[in-house]
Amino acid sequence: MSVVVKAEKVNAGYGRFHIIFDVDVEARRGEILVIVGPNGSGKSTLLKTIFGLTRIYSGRILFEERDITREPPHVRAKLGIAYLPQTGNIFTELSVKENLKMACYGLEASVAEERVREVLEFFPFLWYKLSSKAKTLSGGQRQLLAMAMALIRRPKLLMFDEPTAGLAPKAAKEVVEKILWLREELGKTIIWVEQNARLALEKGDNAILMVSGRVAYRGPARELLADRELGRKYLGVKG
Amino acid sequence: MVNWWIFSDSFLITILAYIVVSISLNLEAGFTGVPNFGKHLFVFLGAFAAQGIGVRIAAWLYQVVNPEAASQALKEVGRLVPGAHWSSIVEAAADTGANRIIVNSYLKPFVVENLAVEIALLFIVLGVTILLAMIFGLLASYAALRLREEYLAILLLSFSELMVMVVFYQTESLNGGNKGLWAITFTHNPIRFALIGSAVLAVLAFIYAERLANSPMGRAMRAVRDDEIAASVFGRDIASIRLKAIIAASVLAALAGFFYTQNNASATAITFNRVIWTFLPWAMIILGGMANNKGAVIGTIVFLIGKRIFEYYQEPIGKLLHIQAELVGSMLPNILIGILILLVLYLRPQGIIPEHMSKTIEFSKLAEEVVGKENAREGSSAQREED
Amino acid sequence: MAILPGITYTLSSLAYAAAIGLLSMGLTLTYLTTRIPNFAHATIGMIGSIVMLLLIDRVFYGSQSWLIYLLGPLAGGVAAAAFSVLMYRAILKPLADRGNSIIGLMIATLAVDIILLNILTLILNVVPGENIPKLIGANIIGFQPKIRVAGVVVDSYTIILPVAALVLATVFHLFLTRTSFGVAMRATIENPDLASAMGVNVNLVYMVSWAFSGFLAGAAGALMAFAFKGVDPAVSALVIVTVFAGSIVGGLTSIYWGLIGGVLVGLAEKLGTTIINNMYRAFLVPSLGLPNISLVNYEKVMSLGLVIIVLLYAPQGLAGVDWESILRRIKRARGGE
Numbered sequence: 001m002s003v004v005v006k007a008e009k010v011n012a013g014y015g016r017f018h019i020i021f022d023v024d025v026e027a028r029r030g031e032i033l034v035i036v037g038p039n040g041s042g043k044s045t046l047l048k049t050i051f052g053l054t055r056i057y058s059g060r061i062l063f064e065e066r067d068i069t070r071e072p073p074h075v076r077a078k079l080g081i082a083y084l085p086q087t088g089n090i091f092t093e094l095s096v097k098e099n100l101k102m103a104c105y106g107l108e109a110s111v112a113e114e115r116v117r118e119v120l121e122f123f124p125f126l127w128y129k130l131s132s133k134a135k136t137l138s139g140g141q142r143q144l145l146a147m148a149m150a151l152i153r154r155p156k157l158l159m160f161d162e163p164t165a166g167l168a169p170k171a172a173k174e175v176v177e178k179i180l181w182l183r184e185e186l187g188k189t190i191i192w193v194e195q196n197a198r199l200a201l202e203k204g205d206n207a208i209l210m211v212s213g214r215v216a217y218r219g220p221a222r223e224l225l226a227d228r229e230l231g232r233k234y235l236g237v238k239g
Numbered sequence: 240m241v242n243w244w245i246f247s248d249s250f251l252i253t254i255l256a257y258i259v260v261s262i263s264l265n266l267e268a269g270f271t272g273v274p275n276f277g278k279h280l281f282v283f284l285g286a287f288a289a290q291g292i293g294v295r296i297a298a299w300l301y302q303v304v305n306p307e308a309a310s311q312a313l314k315e316v317g318r319l320v321p322g323a324h325w326s327s328i329v330e331a332a333a334d335t336g337a338n339r340i341i342v343n344s345y346l347k348p349f350v351v352e353n354l355a356v357e358i359a360l361l362f363i364v365l366g367v368t369i370l371l372a373m374i375f376g377l378l379a380s381y382a383a384l385r386l387r388e389e390y391l392a393i394l395l396l397s398f399s400e401l402m403v404m405v406v407f408y409q410t411e412s413l414n415g416g417n418k419g420l421w422a423i424t425f426t427h428n429p430i431r432f433a434l435i436g437s438a439v440l441a442v443l444a445f446i447y448a449e450r451l452a453n454s455p456m457g458r459a460m461r462a463v464r465d466d467e468i469a470a471s472v473f474g475r476d477i478a479s480i481r482l483k484a485i486i487a488a489s490v491l492a493a494l495a496g497f498f499y500t501q502n503n504a505s506a507t508a509i510t511f512n513r514v515i516w517t518f519l520p521w522a523m524i525i526l527g528g529m530a531n532n533k534g535a536v537i538g539t540i541v542f543l544i545g546k547r548i549f550e551y552y553q554e555p556i557g558k559l560l561h562i563q564a565e566l567v568g569s570m571l572p573n574i575l576i577g578i579l580i581l582l583v584l585y586l587r588p589q590g591i592i593p594e595h596m597s598k599t600i601e602f603s604k605l606a607e608e609v610v611g612k613e614n615a616r617e618g619s620s621a622q623r624e625e626d
Numbered sequence: 627m628a629i630l631p632g633i634t635y636t637l638s639s640l641a642y643a644a645a646i647g648l649l650s651m652g653l654t655l656t657y658l659t660t661r662i663p664n665f666a667h668a669t670i671g672m673i674g675s676i677v678m679l680l681l682i683d684r685v686f687y688g689s690q691s692w693l694i695y696l697l698g699p700l701a702g703g704v705a706a707a708a709f710s711v712l713m714y715r716a717i718l719k720p721l722a723d724r725g726n727s728i729i730g731l732m733i734a735t736l737a738v739d740i741i742l743l744n745i746l747t748l749i750l751n752v753v754p755g756e757n758i759p760k761l762i763g764a765n766i767i768g769f770q771p772k773i774r775v776a777g778v779v780v781d782s783y784t785i786i787l788p789v790a791a792l793v794l795a796t797v798f799h800l801f802l803t804r805t806s807f808g809v810a811m812r813a814t815i816e817n818p819d820l821a822s823a824m825g826v827n828v829n830l831v832y833m834v835s836w837a838f839s840g841f842l843a844g845a846a847g848a849l850m851a852f853a854f855k856g857v858d859p860a861v862s863a864l865v866i867v868t869v870f871a872g873s874i875v876g877g878l879t880s881i882y883w884g885l886i887g888g889v890l891v892g893l894a895e896k897l898g899t900t901i902i903n904n905m906y907r908a909f910l911v912p913s914l915g916l917p918n919i920s921l922v923n924y925e926k927v928m929s930l931g932l933v934i935i936v937l938l939y940a941p942q943g944l945a946g947v948d949w950e951s952i953l954r955r956i957k958r959a960r961g962g963e
């Protein structure tokens with residue numbers, strides 16, 4: 001399987017705050033790469049770095065073998081990377097329709113219309129919400145809208161930052177099912193940051209454990225789940 | 240006394256006054272994070288105490304001590320109407336031309352030739368300076384404890400512009416309005432008085448600011464300035480320290496304005512505008528490096544000497560550039576100062592002499608320091624590591 | 627003495643309020659996008675005034691043509707927009723990228739203000755007029771087309787300015803809601819990271835916001851040139867206070883409320899102060915023996931007073947007031963009667 005995205009010895013942070021150190025990551029086509037780790041360990045920062053929202057001090061980021069280390073975020077978006085932030089992943093002040101319109105930003109009008117129709121088929125509930133402001137949606141609906149917006153651009157890689165955080169079990173289940181469906185049906189590559197380590201590690205292919213801005217484990221997701229010591233120490237997973 | 244190349248008494252007084260104002264601004268902006276964009280009002284308060292207030296009180300004392308001479312003075316300026324009293328003297332003093340000179344010729348000797356009067360007046364004027372500064376400082380800190388920094392900056396600038404450019408500049412009965420008013424001066428040699436007074440003030444201000452900066456509280460203040468979480472942790476202590484720093488800074492600035500006015504022996508509100516007494520001090524502390532008292536002093540001196548050289552050679556420079564010399568003296572320095580500030584902000588966001596303390600100091604350490612324990616580790620970046 | 631001011635004064639107050647509204651709207655826009663309070667904003671508006679002055683001196687001298695009202699704001703707006711973009715792109719953005727704090731950036735705008743103010747003054751002092759002998763301090767009120775309202779000849783710019791403000795605000799509103807770049811601008815204001823995830827070039831949005839802001843300021847400045855007793859860039863030193871007042875009253879969170887806040891503060895300064903002054907002199911001076919002075923010089927007290935009231939009682943400004951619940955309460959109170 002070919003490598004879709006790859007970070008090589010990346011050091012990055014915010015301004016003067018150096019947050020992640022010498023991180024190597026790679027995700028292959030069609031896999032689900034799970035990233036877990038304690039609070040503040042730099043998981044979100046890693047995703048932001050891949051998307052170009054932090055300052056990269058050294059190292060390289062390759063997307064489909066192209067060096068994108070110095071590209072601004074909107075260029076990475078155009079290349080096929082979708083990033084769904086932990087918070088604020090939809091525009092609450094805009095209507096659902098305007099949110100979808102934003103997702104089509106830069107696409108030709110005819111293509112845009114086609115794509116919107118397509119994602120509305122995947123997420124039929126949005127039909128009834130088109131003209132409401134996005135802030136009136138429930139937490140789960142917001143996640144699904146965010147996913148729909150990401151899909152409009154037909155990205156090759158989707159990066160989810162804690163998509164189930166704060167959701168009721170039923171809504172969380174629905175979101176997880178959609179993520180699996182993205183991989184199964186559409187063959188997308190997925191990087192999935194998750195607090196609920198057990199849930200994600202059970203579904204994922206490979207995993208990375210981040211501790212204090214460094215990679216502490218890299219390998220198959222199920223092996224990390226089975227590792228009692230790491231699990232107890234960092235993930236609150238009981239053996 | 241001093242008269243060599245660009246150096247003169249009045250230039251030295253200017254330098255000393257600016258040193259005090261820079262230290263005072265640094266106390267607010269550098270240490271406590273209060274972006275005082277309205278410094279010019281505080282400097283003007285000292286000038287106002289010597290003119291608007293000082294002249295009034297001197298006239299009133301004159302009336303009390305020497306009523307005949309006072310009515311003689313009123314007669315000469317054509318204001319001896321029935322019911323005329325000491326406040327008419329102020330009106331006359333605010334007049335342009337002859338009346339002003341006449342009133343001055345009565346009041347000035349009256350002040351400097353009676354030691355008791357002079358001392359009493361000096362205490363009153365200094366007292367008024369300090370009192371006014373404290374009142375306005377309290378107002379500023381009331382806002383400073385409640386507003387976000389950009390709102391605070393906007394409010395302080397607007398408020399000072401309102402007071403200086405509208406209230407003081409437009410109200411003739413207050414302090415001569417746009418005509419200005421001469422100021423009460425002290426001793427037979429007010430320039431020497433100003434020189435010595437402002438030198439003493441500058442030294443005291445420096446010692447005070449250094450002691451505050453190196454105290455545990457001073458360190459805590461800097462941490463708070465940089466970090467909102469720290470601000471909430473230390474909320475109460477910080478509020479009181481901020482209040483103290485703002486009031487001290489206000490008093491220092493006003494006293495500097497008082498001594499500065501001794502040199503000119505008169506003042507008009509418009510000459511205390513936001514470029515001269517707010518923007519220039521900001522330029523100086525940015526040049527010297529924020530939150531650094533030595534830097535503020537050095538920045539001030541370097542800056543003023545540079546500016547003075549420019550004014551001193553305005554004729555040849557004007558010839559060189561084919562523009563009028565007055566424009567060289569008034570417009571070009573401002574343009575260059577603006578450019579200089581932008582350059583410093585670009586090249587050294589931390590100033591020429593950077594602040595030594597690192598931004599993140601561990602909270603527990605900081606808390607220890609604040610409650611007075613020894614040996615705090617400086618410049619720690621441990622916070623991140625332990626997360 | 628009449629309490630209400632006459633029609634000429636009322637119209638010129640409206641014009642002033644409209645200009646402040648446009649300036650506050652632009653100030654709010656760049657604050658929303660880039661978080662920089664721009665202390666040079668009023669002086670950027672003066673670029674428009676000077677372009678207008680030059681247009682009259684070189685092109686429209688003695689012609690009284692209505693075309694001046696189209697060309698003046700356009701040329702002034704474009705010139706100011708160009709400066710505004712340059713200021714952001716060449717100065718503020720590099721400074722922000724180098725890690726300057728918001729205070730550093732505010733100082734930078736003050737520095738730009740001083741540079742620009744002195745350059746403009748220098749230009750007016752040094753560049754000779756072709757028809758108007760001395761450009762600095764030139765009074766151009768007489769160079770506008772004449773118009774009659776209710777039988778009185780009034781300054782036509784006072785009619786044009788409010789209309790222009792409405793037109794510009796409407797055009798801008800349509801841009802923000804009907805074009806995809808406009809929606810992208812609103813999206814960027816709410817969440818720049820997410821907007822970039824949608825492929826929006828956020829930096830371009832920022833630059834365009836500075837361009838718009840400059841254009842609005844320059845257009846307002848061009849039309850306001852007729853209101854000055856003499857064109858002098860130093861006017862901006864006090865205008866900026868009113869513009870900030872308008873923006874803060876509006877709340878600095880919505881450009882529409884910025885416009886409304888600016889208009890309200892402008893009206894309070896002019897009409898409000900005059901009405902208060904007339905009442906003071908008609909009632910308080912004779913009955914209480916208060917000093918018979920004119921209060922109109924103290925118009926800035928009004929704007930600052932409004933700011934203080936807003937900051938104390940509604941820190942989010944008018945935009946943060948829950949108008950719907952207030953309306954509901956009013957309706958309920960009506961229904962209950």
Ligand SMILES: Nc1ncnc2c1ncn2[C@@H]1O[C@H](COP(=O)(O)OP(=O)(O)OP(=O)(O)O)[C@@H](O)[C@H]1O
Pocket residue numbers: 014017019037038039040041042043044045046086623626
């Ligand atoms: N904008 C920022 N500026 C400075 N430091 C930041 C910023 N955002 C995050 N940090 C710091 O970076 C570190 C890592 O944060 P990050 O959000 O990447 O952690 P995380 O692993 O996603 O945690 P969580 O599980 O809580 O989401 C934290 O110490 C945090 O304080």
Ligand SMILES: [Mg+2]
Pocket residue numbers: 043044045086161
């Ligand atoms: Mg996170």
